[in-house]
Amino acid sequence: MFALLKRYRHVAATAPLMLAMIATASAQAPYPNRNITLVLPFAAGSGTDTTTRIISKELGTALGVGIVIENKPGANGSLAASQVARSAPDGYTLMVSTNTPHSANPYLMKNMTYDPVKDFTPVARTGDLPFMLVIHPDIPANSVADLIALAKKEPGKYSYASGSSAAIVSGATFASLAGIDLLHVPYKSSPPALTDLIAGRVSMMFIDVPTGLPHVNAKALKALAVTTKQRSALLPHLPTMNDTVKGFDITSWQGYFGPAGMPKDIVTRLNAEIRKVVERPDIKSALAERGMEAFSGTPEEFDAFVKEQLKVWEKLIAGAGIEKQ
Structure with a gap:
């Protein structure tokens, strides 16, 4: 009996040490050794969500862990950005952001x-998601010029929905450069805005190609132009906004971020694996089918790009006459 009691006391005394050793071993295990949470600033079904799921599935396989997608729409992506900014910089909470939270x-x-x-710590850019102007099919316009003529004929009659900063700025820029009066109807994210557009509750919307293209192909919406200055290789038949509204040039971008202070070795590993995924021909093709032009680069290149885009969007927003809300 005394021997059993002595053995029990020994186990009890060494248990905390054993647990500490296990915890230390886990902490020192090669990254990653558990699931990674990927926070998205927009709702399920948005262009960012659709394209990220394609990339993250392959990234999880390459890293040997699960990737948990957490959609956190609201406040133009600020809810998601704030959550990630305040997370531990250990590589287990990341964000796929766009020009909405990080530029506009x-x-x-x-x-x-x-x-x-x-x-934030820039990890890897993953590409661009061109936007396009879509209208309800009942609107008697087959071009941007037609739409401008209608809006000038009946000022205030036509409205544009927005579910992102790119859509807000695109709509305001269009109205400003074309000299027309449009009613802005903001939404929390693109999918509910698209629902109301298809139902005819709003007139038009600037929408990312991955989200809008299926509805254009189904004839539920009519596409008039892309927002980039040059025609999109993905939609070569669509003219540009700049063809009619000179000076119109807006591009939406996408990329992976972590909280500030992430270890360089973790950033390097993530960047390498993301780039391998994005540069695969089958992934490029799958993303292109959904309207995304996929490409990547180094963390340093992404960092410089983010800083440059802040200047670009400051100029765009000032030019559109949008005031802070």
Whole structure:
């Protein structure tokens, strides 16, 4: 009996040490050794969501762990950005962001809850998602020029929905450069805005190609132009907004970020694996079918790009006459 009691006391005394050793071993295990949470600033079904799921599935396989997608729409992506900015910089909470949270929000919102540069570690850019102008099929316009003529004939009659900063800025830029009066109807994310557009509750919308193209192909919407200055290789038949509205040039981009202070070795590993996925011909093709032009680069190149885009979007927003809300 005394021997059993002595053995029990020995096990009890060494248990905390054993647990500490296990915890230390887990912490020192090669990255990654558990699931990674990927926070998205837009709802399920958005272009960012659709394309990210294709990339993240292959990324999880390459890393040997699960990728858990957490959609956190709201406040132009600020809810998602704030969550990731305040997460531990250990590589297990990442964000796929766009020009909405990281380029436009500082010039659209009075009360920012994060800094798009200081609070994040750029990991890898994954490509561009061109936007296009779509209208309800009942509107008697087959070109941007037709639409402008209608809007000038009946000022205030036509409205544009928005589910992202790119859509907000595109709509305001269109109205400003074309000299027309359009009613802005904001939404939390693109899918509900698209639902109301298809139902005819709003007249038009600037929408990312991955989200809008299926509805255009189904004849539920009519596409008039792409927002990029040059025609998109993915939609070569569509003219550009700039063909009719000179000076119109808006591009939406996408990429992976982590919180500020991430270890360089983790950033290097993630960047390498993301680039391998994005550069695969089958992945490029799958993303192209959904309207995304996929490409990548180094973390340093992405960092420089993000800083440059802040200047681009500051100019766009000022030119459109949009005031901070």
